[in-house]
Amino acid sequence: MSWKASLSRHLPVVRFFCCPKSPASRGVFSFYKNNYEELKMLNPTMPLLLRCADNAMPAITTELSFTNSHLLKYMLQKNKFKNPDGSPNEERKAAAHKMLGLLGDAKLREEFETVRWNSPGFDPQRPFLDEEFPDWKKDPKISKDLSRYIEILDEIDSTWNTVTSGPDQEWTRAENSLLMCQRVDLWCAGEAEVEAALKHLLNLGKECNNLVPDLPEYITEYYPGADDL
Structure with a gap:
């Protein structure tokens, strides 16, 4: 029961898809029918939607807040950085590792936000x-004051351009592929x-979403229960 009670803390919605006439959808339909009351009681504010x-295609879907x-x-794990001939592209892989380091560097992020106001x-x-001011980087005073900011920004932009420069819409296709992780097909x-x-x-929601509500210090409203129970 513990994992069921934590659904609404990590997933904004769960949608169940099935065909009411198909035996292939029987598992999804039966699970929804047999577990809806318990799931709704434990997660009264989370939509549990059945789409028939x-x-x-029987499936369940949710919404995940994927980041770069x-x-x-995902692209590194699935070896998505490839040349047109199918061989791995080491340059973009190295740039991806570098970009992960830049995104995860708390000190660099703090410095970037600090020097922004120099x-x-x-x-x-x-x-x-x-x-309005396309040549602001060429202004002598601004470029001097923001030299460190511009240096960090140029490094991030250069690395990002390398990562996203793959052929055949490599980056966009990987984005679409990752978005499909929000859906699990359950045929038969x-x-x-x-x-x-x-x-x-x-588990994906625990990694990607942050839906823990800020609870009030005291009760302001009382709800006797969900209407559909």
Whole structure:
């Protein structure tokens, strides 16, 4: 029961897809019917949606907040950085490792946010700055004040451009592939397989989502229970 009670802390929604007439969807439909009341009682604010349609592929889906770090790790694990002939591209792999280091460096991130304000009265992250003042990096005073900021920014941009420079829309295809991890197809699966798939999505939610609510210091409203129980 413990894992069921933690669903709403890591997943914003769970959708069950099935065909009411197909034996291949029987596991998904049975799991939803047999576990809905318990899941709803333990997670009253989380939508548990059943979507039925003729010939629908049985599956469960959720929503995961993937970051660039998740995508980079995924591409490295799945060897997605390849040359047109299918051989591994070491340059982009090295750039991906470097980018992960830059994204995970708390000290560098803190320094980047600090040196951002080294030029009084000027914010290099101001909205529409590149349209209004495209040559701000060439300004002698600004470029001197923000030399460290520009150095870090150029390094990040250069590394990022290398990572995303793969052929055949390599980066976009990897993004789409990672997004498919939000869905688990369950053709002819039994209830045990559906439960395992839900646990799998929960583990991904623990890694990618941060949905723990900020609870009030005292009770302000009282709800007797969900209407559909």
